[in-house]
Amino acid sequence: MKTIKSGILLFVTLFLGNGLVFAQSGDEGAEPARTILRFTCINTSDDSIQLKSTLTVRRDEGSMNLANALVQYFAVGSEEDVLISEVKTNYQGIASIKIPTLNSFPRGEMDLFNFKAVYEGAEKYESSESEFSLKPAKLKVSFYEEDSVRYVKVEGTQLNIDGTETPLAETDVNLLVPKMFSMLKIAELYLDETGIGSTEFPADIIGDSLGNLTVVASIEENDIYGNVRASADNNWGLQKHLISPDRPSRELWTPIAPLWMIITLIIMLAGVWGHYVYAVVQLFRIKKSAKANEHKS
Amino acid sequence: MGDKKNDDCNSRRKFLKLGLLAGAGTVASGALVTAGALIAKGHGTADAGEKIKVLTTTGEVMEVDRNFLTLAPVGRKESHIGLPGRKFVMVIDLARCKNARKCVEECQKGHNLSKDQEFMKVYLLQDSEKTAPYWFPKPCYHCDNPQCVSVCPVGATYKRSDGIVLIDNERCIGCKFCITACPYSTRTFSWKAEEAFEIDQPYSPEKSVPGVEGTVSKCDFCPDLAREGKLPYCVSACPMGVIYFGDIDEDVVTNGLETYKFSDLIRDRSGYRHLDNLGTRPNVYYLPPVDRQFPVDRGLDGLDEEVRSRYDNTPYVKNLKNKEAGK
Amino acid sequence: MSEIISSDKLLKEFAPQIERTSLVGKIWIIFLIAVIFLGAFALYWQISRGHIVTGMRENVVWGVYIVNFIFFMGISYAGALISGSLHLFHAGWRKPIIRMAEFITIISLLIGPVFIMLCIGRLDRLPNLVLFGRIQSPITWDVIAISTDIVGCLLFLYLALLRDLAKMRDFTELKVPKWKKKMYKILALGYTGTAEQQIMLKRATDIMAGMVIAIAIIVYSVLAWIFSVTLQPGWHSTIFGPYFVIAAVYSGSGVLIVAMYIFRKTYHLEEHITLKHFVNVGVIMLVLAAFFGYFTFSEYLTKWYGSQKNDEQLIGILFKDYYLMFILSNYVGVLVPLIVVGFKKLRTINNITISAVIVIIALWLNRYLIVVPTLESPYLPIQDSREAWVHYSATWVEWSLTAAGVAMFCLLFTLASKLIPIVQVSDLKEEPKQVDDIYMK
Known part of the structure; x- marks a missing residue:
């Protein structure tokens, strides 16, 4: 947008x-x-x-x-x-x-x-x-690192009618990363009886140009909780490769022609038209000499 | 003919004039609608919506129905610039295609094409006599070394930073050189003035609408939809999820229902590019028809007679007929 | 001054063709104009209804128009080769036919590009070629090369005409309208044939003769590259450049022979254009036939021998659907001139002319076989139920415009011969008799 x-x-x-x-x-x-x-x-x-x-x-x-x-x-x-x-x-x-x-x-x-x-x-x-x-519920996404391995942790809570909160337990949660057209599923985890689950964060997910990305935890079409969603940002993604500003190796399709082509064209045109000009100059000289002759006679 | 042209001009001018209203920029958020697209796509509205005041270029205040607020289609000049930081790619899963032709039909609808003109074509291919036949949907490959762009004498077709190859139908002279230069028979020519060309909508190369007689057009990867975060017509139309689309730099493709990492998909399913040896470097990949979901002859069911007869000369259909005759 | 006065006798002989037009000549001109009108109507039809009225469709997007374009550009080679190279080699016998060759060049060079325009969907946008021209595109090369060629050939023709124009101006007995006389006077630039002027003229003509040959080679190669830079199986060939050049000269020599025959008959030039000229141009044609045959053979041999899938498919079509055309263009069109000119006994004016006609037809078909079958066999098979989408066949619109092109060629040729003697008057007398004898043997 x-x-x-x-x-x-x-x-x-x-x-x-x-x-x-x-x-x-x-x-x-x-x-x-x-x-x-x-x-x-x-x-x-x-x-x-x-x-x-x-x-x-x-x-x-x-x-x-x-x-x-x-x-x-x-x-x-x-x-x-x-x-x-x-x-x-x-x-x-x-x-x-x-x-x-x-x-x-x-x-x-x-x-x-x-x-x-x-x-x-x-x-x-x-x-x-x-x-x-x-049923009202919520998830919380957090990240942590242990022995240089990266993990995503999700905590689930359900909100009871009496105002108390109890763990959202024994449920599958999908971990997604929003992309241009859709969400890419990067992992799945299971919330245990305490409502907590964690999983390793894959190393090969591409973020934005700085490696930032959003991780969405999502429970979908659950019989009780319906859809539950939460998200958090981190910078664990690979940096998105942006199109290099360098010119492509073959310039045939670019707006400007390759240099050798321009030079060749100029040389050829200059050569040919130079000769044309020479021939036309001869014609003018003929005309000039004709006028000179007229004056003489 | 001259009269018609004049009319075209007038309607365009009318639209532009109205379009300039937005220059005031009083409306910058909310639901933005293309009125043209409303008509073209056949959206309905339940009733007249809320009115919004906008400033015209002449300084008058006007009330406009909110439903008709619009994102202007990207104009000819702007269309040379690709979506920033994107590089589009398509993956077509041949194992799933059963020639339902929904991609063709939706594409025709979306691009306001006549029945004769197909940006997406479905071939019945068989690489050699003993190999298996398969259905082969073929859009434009938006090559990274596009022959068509190289040979265009007037720069009417161009490649953008997001990899998309577009055509400016208002510059194209119709020499058809690009058609002969494309080894994939992707491009089509508007042989006559179609009724569909007379749609009241400003021209945008990103939409390829309205078409222009005597010029070349082709599959455009629907960048107008991508700008709204939507998938191309063919992708969302396919009932089998055959076609995946995405940003190759994000390494993600989706068919609307499933989302995969592009590199995984290509690695696990041995993705390839059609006629890669020609050096055109296409941006459309195919997944070979392994573990198919449908037998190939299912693709011949339920077709119009006209469409079905297109495949009559393929070795597979000939064989099929011979077998039937043999019985 | 002496040179000019002494050729008055010759001029007198050619005066009738310029002074008046016979009844047959008038009917001929009216007929040509009628054909051109038919073409104009066809053009109107095509512009008002769109290209749908032609036989061209999605796969075969280039048809007879492009074939005609290559063909007319090809025969324009006649002038470049015959007049240019013969001028440079000082072949004395060239003189009676040099003017015709130059006319062929310039007229076909004007008609050829019209055909490529007929093939263009949006004629109103032609200025885009200049406004937004991309140097990478072979079409841009073509636009530059053809316009350069036209200027060069006009210049060369003018240089060659100069002395004749001076003669027409000074030939007081000529009974032509005043505007014609005035035209001769202005165009002659006051040339009187002084030693100084002769030197200047010779310098310019020598330079332009070389240029015209060089440019013609470039133009025709560029034309070939339009096809061979694409990846299409039948076109993507390295020998297309020289192949097209040879084919062009070949067809040019054929048209020259036919023109010689017609003008010899209509203007009674039997005295000046003799069997010797036919044999000489015929021998050129024979050499070119051999070259053309050689190129054709190596082009198809490599395709057939290597038999890459798509090449094989193309050759299959050529020998199946286009069997007759292929035989006529690439066998008959090569062998007939080889036999007719190769055997001394067969070398009569009629025989040579007939073989020239065969060459012209064969070369037109050759171009058709290069353009159409290739487009009918793309990499992805054509799967279509509509016959017109699968097989190309030209419609009346295309044929009418083709006929109009030929008629325009004939008309311009006829009109040109009404303005300027069709044989270079000023040079004829210089022809040494002994050279004649050598050639007769």
Whole structure:
């Protein structure tokens, strides 16, 4: 995102209205299109939970994201649902919101929060909804070195309804490093009964140009904790090799031609055109001498 | 013809004018949308969104729907500069390809191509008589020693620091020399004015949209998507996860679902480059079709008659037909 | 002054061709213009509808246009070789045919590049070649070389014309419109043939004769390199440069013989252009035929013997799909002139002319075989259901424009002969008789 902001102008454009958008996307006046709401919740380890949903529309040619649609988030209670917030989807169809972990939303069985995302639909789109339940939890990532071997340590904690914290035990955690398009899994570790696990940090992971990188510990789609994520930075990565500013060995495809080519061309052109000029000079001399002759006679 | 050109110019000017609105820079964050892309890709919006005030170049204040705030597609000049610190690479796993052609279709959709034009092609190859046939998706290889760029007389095709070879369709004179120079038959020519060219969107070499009659175009590795952190159309479209894409300097490639270290993948699966002996140094690697997930003939199922008949002259399909006839 | 007056008799003989045009001549010119109009219509069709109206498609992106381009550039060699080298070697017999050779050169040099432009998708962007020219591209080399060649050949032609122009100016009996007379006067630069002027003219002509030969070699090599710098199996060959040069001179000599034959008949030049000239140019053609055959043989022999996969595939196509063309261009086109000119008994004007016609056709086909089959057999097999994508066949648009190119060549040749005597008047008298006798043997 940084590169985008720094490198490109921001443009704004305006259209006559949404009608144009609809007109272009076809099936006008047809029955409402089916929508799909993919909803997930993440324990972000900073005492909050992220609710995130992606809204897509099914059309003949496939599915596409629905932008600017209102998604409502509810906490599902035993008696009635509590409206948490309303969020509009962005152009990628994503509506996301963060809520604090410790709050008064009702909890269901096994201390689980139950969240629901609802899209009410519109004239051209059917309504859809989806639920997700999880127990608040958090992870903590830290690094240490022992006998010049580097380790990653992850501590897991779960937050009970009574406000106490107990270890998040006997669970698998993935260690990931965010890369340009996706996260690279570098290791897997197991949290023991004390909620602690550690593993060796691989030596061949590439960081940024200084070797900095972010390590993400992640529990994914766990029956109880849903998604739990935490991250920490270190500088254990290999330094990213940046493209050398040196010229490539073959310059044929570069904007400027190789020197030998330019020199050869200049020599050849100078040689040939020099002779042309000589011949033309002779012609001028002929003309001149003709004039001189005329004067004589 | 002249009239049409004029219209093109006008619509472009209109867009640019609107685009200049953002010069004021009142809006620098939030959800940024390309209106053109909205139309082109067929996104929908549920209702009119929140309005944002922006300053026009003439100093007037205007209200603009937030949904139509846009990142301008990278222009012709800027497109010569690659994404900083990146070098893109693609890995294609031949063991998984079953010629589902989703990569071809999504690419055509994404680049607004006519049915005749394919940036991604899927071949049915068989190296020799007794060797096994396999499906072979072929994008542009974005070579490090690109013949096409070397021979271009006007610098309309160029290689950037991130390894991507692009074409500037507004400079290309259409001499087709690059097409003959490419040993991989990657480049295509716009033989006629297609309806798809008339899309109301400013031209960007990074998008290869809109196409221009009488010029050359080809697979562009979708740098416009990479700028948004998204994978190329072909990669995200493939249901089998055949195509991996990434930054070779990060040594990571992903097909959207799985992420691997590039060097591991190449080492463990004996990755190779097609026709490497030609010295073009491609940036697309192939993983040989070992332990395949599908028998090769599955790739012939469910194809359009037109597409299926493309493979009629391959030794494999001929053999298949002979066997059937023999029964 | 004496030189000019003494050739008045000769000039009188050639005056009719300049003074008036016969009915047949007029019909001929109208016919040519009609063909050119057909070509213009085809060009309009192509520009308005796009290149889709040609037979060119994704794989065979270069077709008949490029073949014509190479062909016309090739015959432009006639002038460079015949007039340039014969001038340098002071071959006396060259004089009656030198003008034709120079006309062939300059006219085909003007028509050739038009064909490469027909092949270009965006004619409106041609200035980009100069504005954004990249020195690494063989096309840029070509643009530079061809424009240099055109200037050089024009200059050489002009130098050779100068004395004739002076003669036309001074020949008062000539019944031509005033503008023609004025043109002669301006172009003659006041040349009167003084000793001083003769020396200057000779110096310039000698220099330019050498230059024209050198440049023609460069131009044709550059043309060959457009193909041979690519990695395509049929093109990536080190001998393409000299091969193209030889093929070019070969076709040039063929066209010269045909031109000699036609002008000899139409303008009744039997007295000046004799069997001797046909035999002499024929012998040049024979030598070139041998060279051409040699190059062709070694080109295909190495490909066939080594039989690299893609070479093998290409040769397979050449001997299967293009069997007849291959035989005609590379066997018949070499053997016929060898036999006809090689055996004294067969050396008649008609025979030599017929073999020259065969050579011209064979050389055109030779270029076709270089361009098209290679593009039809790329490294990755063509897998397409559309016939036009797999096999190239030229459409009426391409053929019309080809015909228009030939017509334009003939028209410009005809018109040029209406302005200037087709035989160099001022030089003819210098021809020593004894040289004649030597050549007749």
